[in-house]
Amino acid sequence: MHKLLTFRNEKLLRQALTHRSFINENPGEAHNERLEFLGDALLTFISGDYLYHRYPDMGEDEMTRRRSSLVDEKQLAKFALEVGLDFRMRLGRGAIQEGGFNNPNLQSSTFEAVVGAYYLDNDRDIEAIRPLIESFFNAASPTVPETRSHIDAKNRFQAWVQATIGSVLPKYVTERTGGPDHAPEYLARVLVNGKVCGEGKGCGKKGAEKCAAEDALSRLKAQGLLEG
Known part of the structure; x- marks a missing residue:
């Protein structure tokens, strides 16, 4: 199992994997939208810090474009597949029947939620999650587009x-x-x-x-x- 899925608090991980469609069919559990919000903020900060230190000669405009590409839906969906989140997502039956496990929007959102949950599981210590996230960026950054889009x-x-x-x-x-x-x-x-x-x-x-x-x-x- 990928380290990003290794939790002390398994309940927190379960929430991170739980989409609202699952809650609609299984009342009483918590969905992952607040964790998604937190993960999005963490990824934005870490990607900016990563680019600032890795490319000391890169200008602001180029760093902005690179950061956007590192944390856009398509890229985060790829990260989710690397971790193996696709079939671990807890989705409602309707979402599953319509191909939810292969939906990049759901994959990327779940990845953000897991990042947020992992941060909380590690006592809100950003240094516990930074090396893990930067390893994804290291693998992705050579292919990040340099042109404006x-x-x-x-x-x-x-x-x-x-x-x-x-x-x-x-x-x-x-x-x-x-x-x-x-x-x-x-x-x-x-x-x-x-x-x-x-x-x-x-x-x-x-x-x-x-x-x-x-x-x-x-x-x-x-x-x-x-x-x-």
Whole structure:
């Protein structure tokens, strides 16, 4: 078994593997969404720190693109398969019947949840998890794309906002609009100083937020405020 699945508190690991669709059919247990939130934050921080120290001559823009690629859905789904999370995920029958074990969105979300749970299981010691996560990054970083893509739309929009408006961060408001529990659909809006600058839909919160950022960038280009 992979070290990332070695827990002192087995209940914590079980929660990390438990998707909301499973809870709907098995009331009384806890799903993994809060752990997913924590894992996402940890992965973002560790990937930034990793790139900063591994590539001392790399510029901010390139580090931002690399970081986005290291922790995007596609890459995290690959990490999940390396750990063997796919068939360990606890899914509802409907999600399983529709191919949930092979769903990259579910795989990546579960990987984030397991990372968050592992951090808690190790007394919130980030140094206990850093070497483990960086081993994934070491294997993935040579293949991370160096060209600009839709992946870093949120970072590009944030950079434009801070360079043009000042030290303010775009705010994303995301709501679920439909879809089954194993493939929910979301609508996201990105706001700056309370004004909606873009919106987008996606099968996950992150995807919807990226689409909203892309929409904001497209609007800026249409207004002649941003070059292609």
